[in-house]
Amino acid sequence: MxxxxxxxxxxxxxxxxxxxxxxxxxxxxxxxxxxxxxxxxxxxxxxxxxxxxxxxxxxxxxxxxxxxxxxxxxxxxxxxxxxxxxxxxxxxxxxxxxxxxxxxxxxxxxxxxxxxxxxxxxxxxxxxxxxxxxxxxxxxxxxxxxxxxxxxxxxxxxxxxxxxxxxxxxxxxxxxxxxxxxxxxxxxxxxxxxxxxxxxxxxxxxxxxxxxxxxxxxxxxxxxxxxxxxTVLPSAEPAARLRPPGQRIALAQDAAFSFVYPHVIAGWRAAGAEIVPFSPLADEKPPEGCDALWLPGGYPELHAGRLSACEVFRAGTRAFARDKPVHGECGGYMTLGRAIEDADGIVHPMLGLLPVETSFAKRRMNLGYRVATLLADGPLGRAGERLVGHEFHYAAITWRDDSREHAFATHRDAEGADLGPAGHRVGRVSGTFFHAIAAHPSP
The missing domain is CATH 3.40.50.300 (P-loop containing nucleotide triphosphate hydrolases)
Known part of the structure; x- marks a missing residue:
């Protein structure tokens, strides 16, 4: 064609x-x-x-x-x-x-x-x-x-x-x-x-x-x-797409969680995964029968009070995380943390699954490409694998556990500068401000 x-x-x-x-x-x-x-x-x-x-x-x-x-x-x-x-x-x-x-x-x-x-x-x-x-x-x-x-x-x-x-x-x-x-x-x-x-x-x-x-x-x-x-379509072999985090993936999808690259979802489906959307803002728990949970980025800071009150979502996610992988990107990472401070300075308790607290009242822009090297096996790949992605948010971290044992990955910027450990992982739960785009083309 x-x-x-x-x-x-x-x-x-x-x-x-x-x-x-x-x-x-x-x-x-x-x-x-x-x-x-x-x-x-x-x-x-x-x-x-x-x-x-x-x-x-x-x-x-x-x-x-x-x-x-x-x-x-x-x-x-x-x-x-x-x-x-x-x-x-x-x-x-x-x-x-x-x-x-x-x-x-x-x-x-x-x-x-x-x-x-x-x-x-x-x-x-x-x-x-x-x-x-x-x-x-x-x-x-x-x-x-x-x-x-x-x-x-x-x-x-x-x-x-x-x-x-x-x-x-x-x-x-x-x-x-x-x-x-x-x-x-x-x-x-x-x-x-x-x-x-x-x-x-x-x-x-x-x-x-x-x-x-x-x-x-x-x-x-x-x-x-x-x-x-x-349109000219290069004939080079495509790099490996991001692997799906599970066979049947519960995907948070509403006004608070919507930042998912279309090619990532398409790649998961092409690999045989099923995507099952649900709405945390509607106080829904992760759907039954799913073997992985993905909380994407979005605007949880605009809905922090409502999310904090969604007891079915909170309890269901904690129960899911006991024996199945859960990953949060950016806004999802903030929601997996202990608390989000909104623009008015009100602190709202979140899921408490990761040792981090964030604030939108103390705004600080973070922007740029990132190359992440995974520190442990998890839903995005095995320890040592590298991913390429992007970070763009205004949230500030007001408290976190800085121990390397709980770090998700090490980051470098687009020019190779070492940015140190980033994100968190505790048990089957992981999260980071980094939005993954693709597997790194080189080993």
């Missing part, structure tokens, strides 16, 4: 309007009768759910640092099979990533180069006009691996402002494929980890429809479609 054509929506910096443009474009192309798929560059849990809402099909993450080329090809190939066009979305600035070997930096440009997708460059022109041409020219010249298909001018103040910006672009030979006015109502609601989740966004369907209306009015959709190029 022939791979679909694709484009990567990117920008020189964060906050330029990539997500709203990508969502509006995805829905506008669906309206034209095309089968559209979304892909998100980098470790982002929230945007793929919006892509799914806009296109009507699941979206996936692709990450040039955390995934091998073969794993990217496998994940993306499965997600876009049967599509007419792929509208991928970059993260941060087009070239922003870690310092590392070319093609392995996690930057959106790596993904565009690997998959053969031209870049649809979104330029926020709210602070300049003709200088937009210099920015676009710099993006085109900075990396010869990628092609700039065209520019979308965003936050245009007036017809005169648009003419001035287009005048600057005319000197570069890079076509302007559309322009969007400065309209605050197009923005999607946000919170501390990014956008409010798709499932919690009020009137999401109506919002996406308005974005599509704006895109249809402001872009030359025929030119955008024509600019897409066939």
């Amino acid at each position: 022939r791979a679909p054509r694709g484009l990567l929506v990117a920008a020189p910096r964060s906050g330029s309007g990539k997500t709203t443009l990508a969502l509006g474009l995805q829905r506008a192309l669906v309206r034209r009768g095309l089968v559209v798929r979304g892909v998100k560059s980098g470790p982002d849990y929230i945007d793929p759910a919006f892509h799914a809402a806009a296109t009507g099909a699941p979206s996936v993450n692709a990450d040039s640092f955390a995934m091998s080329d073969g794993l990217i090809a496998s994940v993306v190939g499965e997600a876009v099979a049967g599509a007419d066009i792929v509208i991928a979305e970059g993260s941060m600035g087009l070239f922003d990533g870690i310092r590392g070997p070319r093609g392995r930096t996690g930057a959106s440009a790596d993904l565009a180069a690997l998959m053969g997708w031209p870049v649809l460059l979104v330029l926020d022109v709210s602070g300049h006009a003709q200088s937009a041409g210099a920015v676009a020219l710099g993006c085109r010249a900075f990396d010869e691996r990628i092609a700039i298909a065209g520019v979308i001018l965003n936050k245009v103040a007036s017809a005169r402002h648009r003419r001035l910006a287009e005048d600057g672009l005319s000197r570069t030979g890079i076509p302007v494929l559309g322009a969007l006015a400065r309209e605050a109502e197009l923005a999607l609601p946000e919170r501390h980890l990014g956008l409010v989740q798709a499932g919690e966004t009020a009137d999401l369907e109506a919002r996406i429809e308005r974005l599509a209306d704006t895109v249809e009015a402001g872009l030359d959709l025929d030119a955008v479609i024509a600019a897409a190029r066939e």
Whole structure:
């Protein structure tokens, strides 16, 4: 089957309007009768759910640092099979990533180069006009691996402002494929980890429809479609995906626990595992017959009081943990700890299965790729195995057991700096702020 054509929506910096443009474009192309798929560059849990809402099909993450080329090809190939066009979305600035070997930096440009997708460059022109041409020219010249298909001018103040910006672009030979006015109502609601989740966004369907209306009015959709190029799927052998933690996995899934990479769940299912969702916020215990429990990340700090009062969930999880593996990532790790302090300074008792207490009142941003080496056998692998993942949270640890015997893994950052032990494990229970993306490609 022939791979679909694709484009990567990117920008020189964060906050330029990539997500709203990508969502509006995805829905506008669906309206034209095309089968559209979304892909998100980098470790982002929230945007793929919006892509799914806009296109009507699941979206996936692709990450040039955390995934091998073969794993990217496998994940993306499965997600876009049967599509007419792929509208991928970059993260941060087009070239922003870690310092590392070319093609392995996690930057959106790596993904565009690997998959053969031209870049649809979104330029926020709210602070300049003709200088937009210099920015676009710099993006085109900075990396010869990628092609700039065209520019979308965003936050245009007036017809005169648009003419001035287009005048600057005319000197570069890079076509302007559309322009969007400065309209605050197009923005999607946000919170501390990014956008409010798709499932919690009020009137999401109506919002996406308005974005599509704006895109249809402001872009030359025929030119955008024509600019897409066939997706290139590398033939390298895929690295081993994360192994499922059990055969029948109880997966916490609600407004407090929702951060699970789609490719991880797909990999578990491909390995023969069954996923059984349940809701801690509905005071449900882990379902009967499951042999592993997974508490993913999310926003437990926003629901700490309610979680603390869910006695069926608390008692059921403690009983489950007596003889079956339980693992928590980020928010799940916080919930497995002794207590969470919310933003108002109120301390809420949690499950008490791990020796850690966390606070959202004492906020501290933690962000970056991590390479974890497991210190003991557990649901993510055997002692000594390495995993690649990401950490992004604002919670601070206010108390923990620092003994190495209870540490979950040792961490290094993307450049190899030793970050020491991280997370905890007690008996069959383990947890960490680290979100696992893939097995490390080397032994």
